[in-house]
Amino acid sequence: MLPKKVKKRASLLAIFLLASILGVFLILNTLNKNILYFNSPTDIKISQDLNYNKKIRIGGMVKKNTLEINNQEIKFIITDFKNEISVSFKGTIPNLFAEGKGVVAEGMLKDKRFFEADRILAKHDENYMPPELKNILSDNVK
Amino acid sequence: MFNFFYNSNIFIWIEKLINFINSIFFVLLLVALSFALIFSPPDYLQGDSVRIMYVHVPAAWIGLASFTVIAFLSIINFIFKIKNLTLIAKSIAPIGLLFTCIAIVTGSIWGQPTWGTFWAWDARITSMVILAIFYLLFILTHKYFLEESKANNVSSLIAIVGLINIPIVKYSVEWWATLHQPASIKISGTSSIHSSMLMPLLLMFFVLILYCALIFLMKYKTEIIRIKKKNLKRI
Amino acid sequence: MSMGGYGIFVWSSFVITFLVCGVFYYKTRKTLKKYEKEFAKEIENLSAEQKKIVLENSKIASKILSTYNKTI
Structure with missing residues (x-):
C-alpha cells in the first residue's frame, strides 16, 4: 500500500484541482459575454x-x-x-x-x-x- | 527509481544524443526551410503569407505540449516527490516559454496582413498570453524560492492550475466567437489543409522538436552537474 | 523574395524565430560549459585522496571531467 503521506498529498491535490476547475468555470461563466470577440x-x-x-x-x-x-x-x-x-x-x-x-x-x-x-x-x-x-x-x- | 534515472549510463546517453542531434540538425533544418520558403505553394487566398504558419503552428503546438508534460510531471511530483521529475520539468519550462512567445509574435505578424490588425483580445490570443504567464510564474518560483522543496511545491501547484488553461486554449476557437480561425488539423477526421502544405508543416515541426530535445538534454545535463557539484561539497 | 508584398512579414517571422532560437541555444550551451568548468575546478581543489574516491565512486563525475578536459 501507499504510505499515508502520499495518500494525504494526493487527496489534497484532488480537492485543490476540483476547486480551481470550479473557480475557473464560474469566472468564465460570468465573463461569458465579454469573452465573445464579436456578436452575430x-x-x-x-x-x-x-x-x-x-x-x-x-x-x-x-x-x-x-x-x-x-x-x-x-x-x-x-x-x-x-x-x-x-x-x-x-x-x-x-x-x-x-x-x-x-x-x-x-x-x-x-x-x-x-x-x-x-x-x-x-x-x-x-x-x-x-x-x-x-x-x-x-x-x-x- | 532514483537509481534508474541517475544511472551514469543515462548520462552517457545524453552526451551521445546531443552529439547525434548536432550532427544531423543543420541538414534537416535546410531541407525543412527550403520546403517552407521555396517549394511549398502559396495559399489561394492568403498568398505567400501562409508561410508564416510553418513556424507559428509548430511553435504553438510545442508551447501547449510542453506545458501539458510539465503539469503531469508536477502532479506525480507533488504526490510522490521524485527529484528527477522536478529536474525534467525545470529543464522543459524555458523551451515552452520560448515557443509560446514565438507563437504569439509570429501570429501577430501574420495577423497584420491577414486580419488587418496586429492584435485582438479574442479568446485564443488571450488564453495564449495566460499560458505564457503561467510559464513565467513556474520559472520564477524556482528562482525566487531558494529552498528547493518549497520551490517544488509552489511551482507544481502553479503548473497544475495552469493545466486547466490548456483545454481553454485548444477549444477557445470552438466555444466562443473568436477572430482566430478553428484548427485546420484535426486529430480525427479530415484536415482542411492541403497535403502540399501539410508536408512542410510536419517537417518544420519535426525539426523544431529536435531543437527542443537538444535544448532539453543540455539543460538536464546542466541540472545533473549542478546536483553533483552540491554533493561534492558535502564530502 | 518579395512574395507578393508579404515578404516582409514572412521573412521577419522566420528571422525572429531562428535568431531567438540561436541565441537561446548559445546561452544554454554557455551555462552548461560554465557548470562543467566549475565542477572540474571543485574536483581539482580536493585532496588527492578525496579526488580518487569521488572519481572511483561516480562514473558521472569522471565523465564530466573528461568532457571538460577535451574541450580545453
Whole structure:
C-alpha cells in the first residue's frame, strides 16, 4: 500500500484541482459575454439592452453581391444566414476582405439593422490550399 | 527509481544524443526551410503569407505540449516527490516559454496582413498570453524560492492550475466567437489543409522538436552537474 | 523574395524565430560549459585522496571531467 503521506498529498491535490476547475468555470461563466470577440446579427436582433453609444463588434459573412464600393465609402451586408445587418465604412480594408468571406466590423450601431463601422477585420477560415487546386474546385462547382 | 534515472549510463546517453542531434540538425533544418520558403505553394487566398504558419503552428503546438508534460510531471511530483521529475520539468519550462512567445509574435505578424490588425483580445490570443504567464510564474518560483522543496511545491501547484488553461486554449476557437480561425488539423477526421502544405508543416515541426530535445538534454545535463557539484561539497 | 508584398512579414517571422532560437541555444550551451568548468575546478581543489574516491565512486563525475578536459 501507499504510505499515508502520499495518500494525504494526493487527496489534497484532488480537492485543490476540483476547486480551481470550479473557480475557473464560474469566472468564465460570468465573463461569458465579454469573452465573445464579436456578436452575430442574430445576437443583435434578440438583444434587449442595446447601447447605441458604445463601440461593439459584429461578425459574420459578407453577403454575396452586396458589396458596393464608391469613392467615399464601402457598403455591404453582414449575414449569419439567419439575420442581416447593413454596414457602411470609410477607410482601408484588409487584403483578405471579400464577398462570401468572414468579416468582423468594429463600430457603432445606428439602429438594429444598420451599423457604422470604423474598422474592418477579415476573419480567415481554416482552409489552406494551393491556387491551382482552388481553380479545379471552383470549376467542379460550375 | 532514483537509481534508474541517475544511472551514469543515462548520462552517457545524453552526451551521445546531443552529439547525434548536432550532427544531423543543420541538414534537416535546410531541407525543412527550403520546403517552407521555396517549394511549398502559396495559399489561394492568403498568398505567400501562409508561410508564416510553418513556424507559428509548430511553435504553438510545442508551447501547449510542453506545458501539458510539465503539469503531469508536477502532479506525480507533488504526490510522490521524485527529484528527477522536478529536474525534467525545470529543464522543459524555458523551451515552452520560448515557443509560446514565438507563437504569439509570429501570429501577430501574420495577423497584420491577414486580419488587418496586429492584435485582438479574442479568446485564443488571450488564453495564449495566460499560458505564457503561467510559464513565467513556474520559472520564477524556482528562482525566487531558494529552498528547493518549497520551490517544488509552489511551482507544481502553479503548473497544475495552469493545466486547466490548456483545454481553454485548444477549444477557445470552438466555444466562443473568436477572430482566430478553428484548427485546420484535426486529430480525427479530415484536415482542411492541403497535403502540399501539410508536408512542410510536419517537417518544420519535426525539426523544431529536435531543437527542443537538444535544448532539453543540455539543460538536464546542466541540472545533473549542478546536483553533483552540491554533493561534492558535502564530502 | 518579395512574395507578393508579404515578404516582409514572412521573412521577419522566420528571422525572429531562428535568431531567438540561436541565441537561446548559445546561452544554454554557455551555462552548461560554465557548470562543467566549475565542477572540474571543485574536483581539482580536493585532496588527492578525496579526488580518487569521488572519481572511483561516480562514473558521472569522471565523465564530466573528461568532457571538460577535451574541450580545453
